[in-house]
Structure formats: C-alpha cells, structure tokens
Amino acid sequence: MYKLDPTALLFETSRPGRRTDVLSPSDVPDRPLDSLIPSEFLATKPLPLPELGELDVVRHYTTLSTSNMSIDANFYPLGSCTMKYNPKRNERLAALPGLAHIHPYQQEPTIQGLLQLLYEVQEFLGEIAGLPAVSLQPAAGAQGELTALLVAAAYFRHKGEHRSKVLIPDSAHGTNPASAHLAGFETVTIKSNSEGLVDLEDFRAKLDDQTAVFMITNPNTVGIFDPQIGTISALLKERGALLYLDGANMNAILGIVRPGDMGVDLMHYNPHKTFSGPHGGGGPGAGPIAVRDFLAPFLPSPTITRLADGTHYALDHNRPLSIGRVRAFFGNVGVLVRAYCYIRSQGPDGLKAVSEHAVLNANYLKSLVDKVFTVPHGNNCMHEFVASARGMARDRGIRAMDIAKRLIDFNMHAPTVYFPLIVPEALMIEPTETESRQTLERFAEVLLQIAQEDPEMLHDAPHTTPISRPDEVAAARSPILKWNGAVPATSATSVKPGADHGSIHAQTLTVSR
Amino acid sequence: MAYILNTSSDVREMLGSLGLTSLEQLFESIPSELRLKRSLSVPDAMSEMALTTHVSSLAARNQGVDRLPCFLGAGAYDHFIPAAVDLLASRSEFYTAYTPYQAEASQGTLQAIFEYQTLITQLTGMDVSNASLYDGGSAAAEAMLMAHALREGRDEILVAGSVHPEYRATLATYAANLPLKIRVVEPVAGRVTADQMAASLTDQTAAILVQQPNFFGQLEDLKALTAAAQARGALAIVSVDPISLGLLQRPGDLGADIVIAEGQSLGNILTYGGPYLGILACREAYLRKLPGRVVGQTTDRRGNRCWVLTLQTREQHIRREKATSNICTNQGLMALRASMYLALLGPQGLRDVAELSTRKAHYAAEQLAQIPGVSVAFPGPFFKEFTIRVEANARKVLDQVLAHGFHGGIAIGEWYPELADTILIAVTEKRTKEEIDGLVAAYRSALQSHSVHE
Numbered sequence: 005m006y007k008l009d010p011t012a013l014l015f016e017t018s019r020p021g022r023r024t025d026v027l028s029p030s031d032v033p034d035r036p037l038d039s040l041i042p043s044e045f046l047a048t049k050p051l052p053l054p055e056l057g058e059l060d061v062v063r064h065y066t067t068l069s070t071s072n073m074s075i076d077a078n079f080y081p082l083g084s085c086t087m088k089y090n091p092k093r094n095e096r097l098a099a100l101p102g103l104a105h106i107h108p109y110q111q112e113p114t115i116q117g118l119l120q121l122l123y124e125v126q127e128f129l130g131e132i133a134g135l136p137a138v139s140l141q142p143a144a145g146a147q148g149e150l151t152a153l154l155v156a157a158a159y160f161r162h163k164g165e166h167r168s169k170v171l172i173p174d175s176a177h178g179t180n181p182a183s184a185h186l187a188g189f190e191t192v193t194i195k196s197n198s199e200g201l202v203d204l205e206d207f208r209a210k211l212d213d214q215t216a217v218f219m220i221t222n223p224n225t226v227g228i229f230d231p232q233i234g235t236i237s238a239l240l241k242e243r244g245a246l247l248y249l250d251g252a253n254m255n256a257i258l259g260i261v262r263p264g265d266m267g268v269d270l271m272h273y274n275p276h277k278t279f280s281g282p283h284g285g286g287g288p289g290a291g292p293i294a295v296r297d298f299l300a301p302f303l304p305s306p307t308i309t310r311l312a313d314g315t316h317y318a319l320d321h322n323r324p325l326s327i328g329r330v331r332a333f334f335g336n337v338g339v340l341v342r343a344y345c346y347i348r349s350q351g352p353d354g355l356k357a358v359s360e361h362a363v364l365n366a367n368y369l370k371s372l373v374d375k376v377f378t379v380p381h382g383n384n385c386m387h388e389f390v391a392s393a394r395g396m397a398r399d400r401g402i403r404a405m406d407i408a409k410r411l412i413d414f415n416m417h418a419p420t421v422y423f424p425l426i427v428p429e430a431l432m433i434e435p436t437e438t439e440s441r442q443t444l445e446r447f448a449e450v451l452l453q454i455a456q457e458d459p460e461m462l463h464d465a466p467h468t469t470p471i472s473r474p475d476e477v478a479a480a481r482s483p484i485l486k487w488n489g490a491v492p493a494t495s496a497t498s499v500k501p502g503a504d505h506g507s508i509h510a511q512t513l514t515v516s517r
Numbered sequence: 518m519a520y521i522l523n524t525s526s527d528v529r530e531m532l533g534s535l536g537l538t539s540l541e542q543l544f545e546s547i548p549s550e551l552r553l554k555r556s557l558s559v560p561d562a563m564s565e566m567a568l569t570t571h572v573s574s575l576a577a578r579n580q581g582v583d584r585l586p587c588f589l590g591a592g593a594y595d596h597f598i599p600a601a602v603d604l605l606a607s608r609s610e611f612y613t614a615y616t617p618y619q620a621e622a623s624q625g626t627l628q629a630i631f632e633y634q635t636l637i638t639q640l641t642g643m644d645v646s647n648a649s650l651y652d653g654g655s656a657a658a659e660a661m662l663m664a665h666a667l668r669e670g671r672d673e674i675l676v677a678g679s680v681h682p683e684y685r686a687t688l689a690t691y692a693a694n695l696p697l698k699i700r701v702v703e704p705v706a707g708r709v710t711a712d713q714m715a716a717s718l719t720d721q722t723a724a725i726l727v728q729q730p731n732f733f734g735q736l737e738d739l740k741a742l743t744a745a746a747q748a749r750g751a752l753a754i755v756s757v758d759p760i761s762l763g764l765l766q767r768p769g770d771l772g773a774d775i776v777i778a779e780g781q782s783l784g785n786i787l788t789y790g791g792p793y794l795g796i797l798a799c800r801e802a803y804l805r806k807l808p809g810r811v812v813g814q815t816t817d818r819r820g821n822r823c824w825v826l827t828l829q830t831r832e833q834h835i836r837r838e839k840a841t842s843n844i845c846t847n848q849g850l851m852a853l854r855a856s857m858y859l860a861l862l863g864p865q866g867l868r869d870v871a872e873l874s875t876r877k878a879h880y881a882a883e884q885l886a887q888i889p890g891v892s893v894a895f896p897g898p899f900f901k902e903f904t905i906r907v908e909a910n911a912r913k914v915l916d917q918v919l920a921h922g923f924h925g926g927i928a929i930g931e932w933y934p935e936l937a938d939t940i941l942i943a944v945t946e947k948r949t950k951e952e953i954d955g956l957v958a959a960y961r962s963a964l965q966s967h968s969v970h971e
Contacts, residue, residue: 011624011822012861014551014632024861025871026599031950032880037764037872039881041898045736047766051864052639058601061860065629065853065912069610072625076609082618089520090613093565098788101583102576108790109589109927110581111919117578118789127961128559143651143791157694164648172708182840186662229546259557260544266551280520282609283628284850286616286648286810306688321931328690331681332592332654333790341788345572360540361521361528367543369530381952384546412622421617439521441531464818469621471817479815479827483804485645486635 005512010067011192011470015487018063024061031327073286075419079443083388083420083432084225086255086277088362091349094280103341106331108333112318114264116338119317124307128440129294129348132272132355133166133255134264137300139307140335146179147250147330148272149219149292151304153187154327155270155295156217156246156478158302162325164366167216167245173202175225175424177250196426198487200226200381202236221250222266223257223386225424225432227366237267246299253280255436256363256387258482259327263294264432279343290336290343301325307333361437364445372448374453380427388434390427391419397429402458404429409467409473410457414450519562529622534909548829579609582787587924588881590730590902592681593652593790594782596870597947602784602857604930610731611853616810616846620825622774626849627824629789630812633722638764640859641776643798644768647809648847650795652866653779657726658691659808660797664724664752665697666806666841671723672700677742678708680756681865682932687809688726697723701896706893707733707904708856711741718745725751725777729768730761732929733941734902740835743772759783759855761865761900763871774941775799784858785851794851808842873946874901881944885958890964894939902943903934907960909969911940917963923956 009016021433038046056064073080073089080087095508098104106118126138153170160167172183174193181191192210195203202220211218218240222231230236233274237247243418244363249263249271254277263271275281276289283289295303306319350358363386370382370389377391408418408431454462464472523531532538563571563882577615583643587595606612610625617623617630630648637646650656661674676685678701688699700719702709714725729739743753755773760782768776780794781787799807805828813827854861862870876899885905886893894904907914912929920927930937963969 012524012626013628013635014856015635023863023865024598024599026861026866028875029945030876032876032953035784035876035879037875040875041712041736041764041900045765047762047764051767051857053862053864053867054638055863056860056866058599058861061857062601062605062677064612064860065857066604066608068606068625068629069605070625071623071628072610073612073619073622074610075613078622082615085615087615090521090609095607097569097572097576097898102571102579102581104786105581105583106579106786106789107582107587107589107595107787107924109591110789110924111915114580114585114919114924114936115789117575120578121572121575131558134553143655144846146843147651147655150639150843154690155691173521174839179843179845182843186691186695186843197635229544231546231548232933234548234551234958259553261547261551262553263552277960282612284612285614285623285629285853286847286849287651288845288848288850290792291608294949302955305909315585317684319833329845330655330658330690332681333793336651336791338786338791338792341572345568347559348563348568348571349565352556352559354562357521360543364528364531364540365523367535371535386546389938396872407554408619409621412619417622418619425842438522441527456720459682466621469819471621471823472819474620474817474825476821476825477813479813479825480829483811483812483827484814485804486631486638489857492720502892517878 012057013487014054014064017060018056020055022055023056024058026147045311048246053384068076078415079439079447081419081433081435081447082417083434084252086434086436088436090282091346092281094345097345098338098341110304112148116317117309120346122340123310123317125344129273129292132258133294134262135268135271135296136295136296137297137303138445139303140340141304141330142272142288142291142293143331143336144289145272145274145291146183148293149183149250150166150186151181151330152248152270152272152293153189153217155299155302155334158186158325158327160216160341167214169214169216171215171218173220174202175426176219177225177412178254180219180250199360200224200228200426201230201308202232204232204235207236208239209419211239213243215245218250223253224425226381226390227385227388227473228381229386233495256359258359259352260359267411269517270299275339279346281339281342287337288336290339302327306331308329310480353374365437365439369433369444370446372445373451376452388432389435390424391431391447392427393429396455402462404431404463405460407431407454408436410454411450412466416447416450481513519643521950523763528560535870567648569651569962581925584926585922586948588942588944588956591927591941592779594943594945595658595947596782599861601894602854603860604925606850606854608632613852617826618952620823624667624823627812629853629856631814631824633852634812636685636856637796637798637860641798642767643776644801645804645807646798647811649808649852649893650797650844651848652791652795652808653756654684654687656777656795656797658687660754660777661688661691661726661843662841663775663803663806663808664754665939667803668752671721672696673719673721673723675714675717675722676701677711677727677853678702679707679733679735680726680728681702684756695741708897711738711745714742714947715745718749718751720749722749722751722969726754726756727754730758730900730902733895734899734903735897736899737769739854752931753760759844760874762868762870762967764875765900775789775803780851780855783855785854790869792848792851794855805936809844810847870946874944875947877946878944881942881953881956884953888957888964891960900943901945904939906938907964910971911938911965913969914963915940917966917969918959921962923959925956
C-alpha cells in the first residue's frame with residue numbers, strides 16, 4: 005500500500021469496512037444492550053467517522069508531519085514566542101508512568117511524589133519572580149492574564165474599593181486588553197514614546213483613582229527593558245493601584261532582575277516559552293501566576309501546601325477568599341513537569357546563563373542585520389528586537405510579509421510579522437539562547453540576500469514549499485471549515501511527482517527562479 | 518551549560534564585535550538598584566543522569582492508574598490508548614512547531630486541525646467546530662460567553678446542578694465581574710427534568726447548560742431540555758462525554774445549539790488533570806461568535822487545495838478591548854491526539870469502546886448493589902458511570918478500598934453535602950471482570966470493617 009496523494013484527507017482514504025482492532029471482547033455476562041440503556045437514548049445510525057487501517061493512519065500523519073516546520077528541524081525565530089530547543093530528557097521524564105498515568109481525583113496518599121514536584125514548581129516560580137504566592141492552575145498565558153486580573157478585582161472588592169480601569173501600553177500583546185475586558189474592566193491605552201517605552205506623561209495623565217491595574221510587558225514587545233519601571237511602580241502605589249507583568253519575555257531576565265524587585269505585584273509565566281515546554285503546534289501551554297503575599301488569599305483553589313512534618317503534601321481547598329476556578333482539575337501538569345525538569349537541569353547559574361545568552365544572541369544578530377534593516381528602538385535590545393522593512397517597502401515594494409515568506413525557502417521559519425503595532429512593517433526576531441552563532445550568521449546572510457532579491461520574485465515566495473501562498477481572502481469570505489465530501493480536482497485526481505510534495509526539510513537551501 | 522551551543526571563544530568574539538568585554542554589560546539598561554545581587558535560590562543544576570534518577574524516584578512514589586485498577590471518572594477517564602497515538606504524536610515535527618501562522622510552512626498542522634474540526638462535527642452532529650480550547654471546564658465558560666454575546670440583552674445562564682461542579686465553578690469565576698448571572702437548577706434524583714428547566718427559564722435566560730451523561734453518570738432527556746430552552750428563545754449548551762457518542766444519540770440530533778466536551782478520553786493521557794482538550798462545536802449560524810482559532814480550506818496560487826487559519830477578525834489581536842474571548846492558541850497536540858484516536862478507532866471501534874464500557878459498568882453496579890449496606894443511588898439509566906450510596910463514611914470506605922489495591926471511586930460530598938454518603942464510580946473498557954470482582958470484594962470487605970462506620 006502507498007499513499008496516492010500526500011494531501012488526501014483521512015475521509016478520502018476511508019474505505020467501508022476497514023478497521024484497526026485494539027480492544028478485547030467483553031468478559032462480563034452478555035445482556036441485550038437495550039436492557040441496560042433504553043433504546044430511545046441509543047443512536048440509530050453509525051457515526052460518519054472515517055474507516056481506516058493502522059497503516060493508513062500512520063502513513064497519513066507521518067506524511068503530514070513532514071510538511072511542518074519545527075524547532076527540531078528549523079531555526080524558528082518567531083518573536084515573542086521563545087522558540088527555544090525543547091530538551092528530550094523532559095519528554096522522557098514527563099512520560100514516566102508514575103507521572104503520566106495519574107487520575108486528577110486520586111487520593112492524596114497515592115500522589116505524594118507528584119505533589120512534591122508541583123509544590124517545588126510553586127516554590128521555584130515564586131523565587132524566580134520574587135513574588136512568593138503561586139497558582140499553577142491557569143492553562144495558558146492568556147488565561148494566566150485573566151486569572152491575575154480576576155485576583156486583582158477580588159482584592160479591590162474585598163477592600164471595598166470600586167476601580168474600573170486597566171491601563172495598557174499600545175505596544176502590548178493583544179491578549180492584555182482582551183483579558184482586561186473579560187475581567188470586567190474598561191481598558192485605557194497608554195502611548196509609547198519615541199524610544200518605544202511607556203510615555204510617562206501620558207501614563208501620569210491617565211492614572212487616576214479608578215485605575216486598578218497597569219499591565220506592563222518588561223522587557224517590552226520591542227525587546228527593550230523599560231528603566232522607568234521603578235517610577236511607574238511608585239506612581240501606582242501612591243494611587244493604591246497594582247502593577248501586573250506580562251511574563252512573555254521572562255527569558256531575558258532570569259536571575260538578572262526579578263519582577264517583584266521591580267515593584268510588580270502580580271504576573272503570569274509562559275512555561276512553554278521560558279522553561280522549554282514544547283509548543284505542540286499551538287498548545288498546550290500553561291499560565292501559572294505569581295503574586296505578592298497580600299494577594300495570595302485570592303488565588304485560584306486549590307494550591308499545594310507542605311504539611312508540618314515537612315515531608316508530606318496536600319491540596320489546600322480551604323481558601324474562602326479565592327476567586328474559585330478557571331478550569332476543571334489541577335492544571336496543565338504535563339507542561340509543569342517539563343518546566344520542573346528544565347529548572348532542575350539549569351540550576352541558578354544555568355538559568356542566569358539562559359538569559360545572558362539569549363540577550364547576547366539577539367544583540368549579535370541585530371548587529372549583523374541592522375545595516376540593512378532598521379531597528380527603530382534597538383540601541384540596547386534584550387532577548388529580541390523588532391526590525392522594520394519600512395524603507396524597503398517604500399523604495400522597492402518589499403514588505404515584511406514577503407521577507408517572512410521568502411525565509412521559508414531557506415528552511416528558516418519567519419519572524420513574527422506586523423507586531424508590535426507601533427512598528428511599521430515589523431519583523432520581530434527572537435533567536436533564543438539555544439541557537440549557535442553559525443545559525444545566526446547564516447540567518448543574517450539570508451536576510452541580507454533577500455533584501456537584494458527581485459521584488460516580483462519575493463511577492464510570489466515561498467517557491468519550495470508544498471503549497472504557494474494561500475488565498476486567505478477566499479478562505480474568510482466563504483469559510484469551508486470541514487470536509488464537504490467532495491474530492492477536489494487539483495489534489496486527488498492528478499498524481500504529482502513526489503518532489504512537489506516532498507518534505508519541507510529536504511528542499512535545497514538556495515533557490516532562485 | 519545545558520543547551521547552549523556557543524563556546525566561550527564564540528562568546529568572546531561575539532561580545533568583541535559588539536564592543537563589549539562581558540555578558541554583564543548587556544544588561545546595563547536595567548537600573549542597578551533593581552538588579553538581583555545574589556544567585557537565585559533554586560537547587561543546583563543536575564546532569565541528565567542525576568535528573569533521571571531523581572524524577573524517577575518522585576514518579577515511583579505515586580500509585581497511578583498503571584499500578585492500581587482505576588474506577589475514577591468525573592470527567593477524566595482511563596480509556597485505552599493505541600500505541601500509534603503515542604508514537605505518531607511524539608513526532609517532533611508536530612510537537613516542536615507552533616501555531617501555524619505561516620501556512621506554507623505548517624500545512625501538516627493545518628490539515629490535521631481541519632480534519633479534527635471535521636471529526637468533531639461528525640462525532641457531535643454539529644455544523645462547525647473550532648480548533649480546540651484548553652479543557653472541558655473552560656470550554657463551558659467560553660460557550661457561556663458566546664451565548665451571552667449571541668443573546669444580547671439577556672443576562673442569565675441556567676445551569677443544571679447535574680453539570681460537573683468544577684465546570685460550574687469555572688462559569689462562576691468567568692462571570693464574576695460581568696453583567697451575567699448564573700442560576701443553578703437543582704437535580705432531583707440525580708437528574709434535571711425539562712419541566713424543572715421550563716419552570717426556571719425566563720426572558721432573561723441567554724442559555725441553559727446541561728450535561729449528558731451528567732455528573733452522576735445519569736442520562737438526561739436531552740431533547741426535551743433543549744426544546745424547553747429554545748421555547749423561551751434561549752440557547753441550549755450541551756456538555757458531552759465524547760466516548761458516549763459511540764453509542765448514544767448525538768447532541769446535534771437532539772437540538773443542541775452549542776456542544777462542549779472534555780476531549781481527554783479521546784487518546785489523551787490522564788496526567789493529573791492536564792493538558793486536556795476543550796471541544797467546542799456549534800450551529801453554523803453562530804460561527805461569527807465562535808471563540809478560538811479556526812482552520813479553513815482554500816487554494817494556493819497554483820490552484821492546490823490547502824489550509825489556513827481563518828476568520829481571524831474575530832480574534833483578540835484585532836478586536837482587542839472589544840473581544841468576547843481572550844483565547845490565543847488552541848490545544849494543538851491534544852487535538853491531534855484526539856484525531857489520531859478517532860481515526861484509529863473508527864465508527865465501529867468507538868462503538869465498541871462505548872458498548873464495552875456500558876456493559877462493564879452495569880455489571881459492576883449490579884454486583885456492588887448486592888453488598889449489604891450498598892445501594893445504587895439514582896434509579897435512572899446510565900452509561901459508564903454511576904453512583905452508589907454506602908451506609909458508612911464514604912471517605913473511609915474509599916481508604917479501605919485503596920488499601921485493597923483499587924482506585925475505587927470518588928466521594929462527592931465535597932461538592933454535594935447532601936450526598937456525603939455517595940461515591941461516583943466509572944468503568945471503562947479497560948477494566949476486566951476480574952478487576953471488577955476484585956473491586957466488589959474490596960467494597961464488601963471495607964463495609965464489614967468497623968472503622969468505616971465511625
């Protein structure tokens with residue numbers, strides 16, 4: 005058997021009656037099914053799911069995997085996403101049966117090893133943040149933001165204060181205002197100044213007694229550390245408002261500066277970024293939050309406590325002021341186990357080295373490309389920088405998207421494009437500490453080459469991938485969101501040479517039309 | 518140092534090219550009074566060998582469902598996972614990629630999500646599915662927000678008390694600061710009837726949320742419940758156990774407007790509660806309010822069929838402060854595993870899983886009910902999960918059953934104080950008759966001991 009069309013859908017490969025046997029027959033006394041469940045509850049038709057053999061499924065997904073770019077195969081400098089190497093030891097350890105096969109409602113005596121591990125994760129995250137109270141419950145960074153804002157809201161409610169506003173810089177991640185809105189706040193945008201930092205004048209003008217929280221990302225989304233943070237924190241304190249840190253950029257400051265020491269009151273982590281959890285093609289992540297002691301009573305329930313004997317651990321459900329839950333069950337434990345393994349592998353010196361090398365790599369790469377690509381806010385970047393293709397767009401019609409697409413032809417994933425919104429034609433580049441100098445130099449060489457290439461050719465890039473640029477407008481105008489039963493003429497009916505659909509990784513490095 | 522490729526001479530030269538002599542100088546923009554002047558207080562680095570020994574010893578202190586037969590459920594189930602799911606999902610081209618922003622470099626992930634969306638519509642009988650959410654509980658909250666946006670001006674959600682208590686808690690947290698009230702319709706004899714629901718519905722009800730099978734394992738009259746909601750212009754949100762759809766009628770065929778589910782049981786490992794898979798599917802008419810990412814089919818410039826992230830205008834990064842959801846990513850790897858599971862099992866395989874679970878659960882219930890001091894708590898029909906009442910302290914009974922080597926059930930008194938003597942038991946296709954008989958013997962023995970009656 006071979007797969008006729010590499011892009012055939014599961015449903016098009018399906019053949020009636022084909023199946024994979026995995027189950028044992030029933031060993032309990034046989035009874036008519038409708039004596040167990042009344043027939044009005046039972047389906048009358050078989051489900052319209054595809055019918056496939058194991059080899060069908062294995063070949064299908066193996067083939068699909070080869071048309072993906074991934075960290076394991078490609079440089080992946082997607083800014084703000086911290087696409088660092090995901091160590092294999094973490095995968096093996098997270099899959100240990102004693103960690104993987106634990107039911108969320110097991111009795112506590114049966115999960116003491118796991119509770120100890122998770123308790124230590126709480127402790128580590130508290131120490132790295134300089135904020136002692138931690139909740140591991142949120143499932144992703146965005147949910148961590150929401151959870152922290154709900155904690156802030158509960159805190160003010162408990163104090164009997166009504167505060168309606170959350171202040172957010174215009175350079176913030178889009179999730180910040182969305183989370184604030186969901187937490188019931190009105191959002192107020194704070195301008196950035198010409199250096200890409202918080203415009204203090206605008207901040208002072210908008211800070212008032214209705215302000216509950218200021219959400220800052222520091223280092224910010226243009227990759228620079230805002231040194232005004234001490235002043236910002238003091239101004240907030242005067243008004244009784246809280247300072248929140250979006251922890252997306254923690255990879256720049258591990259062991260260098262702690263959010264709590266900057267005056268931050270609450271923050272979220274992205275362990276799938278900072279602590280090397282694999283991104284899974286878009287999840288799972290996790291979004292633990294760390295807060296000051298006075299906010300601890302409002303954290304989600306449960307948290308983990310160590311008992312007085314010092315060796316046993318328990319879930320603490322007795323949290324009367326808690327905001328409650330933001331999801332079912334404990335949290336994204338699989339991601340937290342990987343974070344634990346990562347932190348234990350690094351130790352204090354390793355964690356600091358992570359940030360030092362992340363910042364070195366970003367500065368070095370910036371120095372290699374900033375003669376051709378302007379970096380508007382880039383004098384002293386941290387772990388990432390935002391280049392602008394504005395000049396190229398104006399002079400030669402080469403846009404950030406063209407550069408992003410063309411990079412794929414060189415087996416390199418594109419940077420984040422068109423974000424942050426305050427930089428026109430933005431290319432947000434985060435190399436991470438795990439990349440070698442040689443990879444950075446090669447990437448810079450490719451970027452500089454692309455800047456010289458024929459704009460017409462770039463508009464059609466990429467040229468070596470399984471598909472060329474998709475028609476996104478058509479996709480949105482008349483959405484096709486599931487298989488409609490029709491086999492398209494261009495795909496399944498014409499058999500193409502394998503090279504057309506070959507592995508993305510097997511393409512040659514330099515391509516010209 | 519772990520995972521850093523640059524050598525000390527690389528570092529020296531790189532710093533030199535920047536006009537620097539130390540790594541320290543890279544951080545001069547950070548005011549020195551803020552800087553940490555000591556090392557982080559975390560344990561020293563461990564080698565891979567030492568870490569493996571250490572984490573293995575922590576793992577060995579747990580007694581998971583691999584070591585003791587598992588009769589625990591309540592939204593997370595010990596169903597069999599074919600080897601191909603684990604091995605295919607561990608291809609790092611899948612798990613070390615990110616959200617497929619660049620379609621040309623991500624067709625594998627995009628096609629897999631498109632297939633996931635299709636499989637979920639086939640399974641639920643709904644028109645459209647998103648690319649997945651975090652888990653069942655947060656999916657319930659997203660469905661609530663979605664219904665609130667679709668029924669503008671209505672400010673109340675009616676939730677059956679037979680919905681998972683942690684899902685209800687999640688709804689309450691999400692709604693805490695919004696102009697949205699949650700009212701609970703208390704179950705009677707383990708179920709919520711359509712008459713009860715109809716009596717509670719008002720013109721302010723944006724949606725109802727019911728669960729099938731419900732938290733107690735009981736089967737609700739879904740068709741009547743969804744009809745009751747719609748008769749008052751409210752939406753019907755239904756939470757389902759996806760495995761049950763191998764056997765039971767699909768919510769899409771019974772009038773559901775929005776279906777949510779915990780997708781863990783579709784090929785995802787238990788791992789103490791997460792990462793799991795939030796399923797959300799709806800009628801086509803509600804597509805524009807569907808939260809989360811969605812993949813659509815289109816064509817490329819050469820006319821090839823291909824897939825892209827689409828309908829992004831609904832997303833937080835465009836709508837920002839007007840957003841009704843802050844969901845940024847899906848639960849890609851878990852959705853991938855669910856697709857692989859469904860593809861391997863197929864319609865007959867999923868039916869077999871559901872039917873075997875049903876048969877074994879009914880056998881277990883029948884055997885347990887024969888123990889003096891044990892009765893089945895609710896009279897209605899059930900699928901793979903049921904509740905028993907014990908004439909004893911439920912927690913102590915479970916401690917004894919554990920001592921006999923079984924994860925024997927969940928005491929639900931923490932959530933339902935009036936059911937302090939009630940234990941929830943789930944039986945999947947993995948449990949053998951021998952294990953069930955062993956569980957029954959453990960309960961029998963537990964109930965004979967004096968300590969459980971104290």
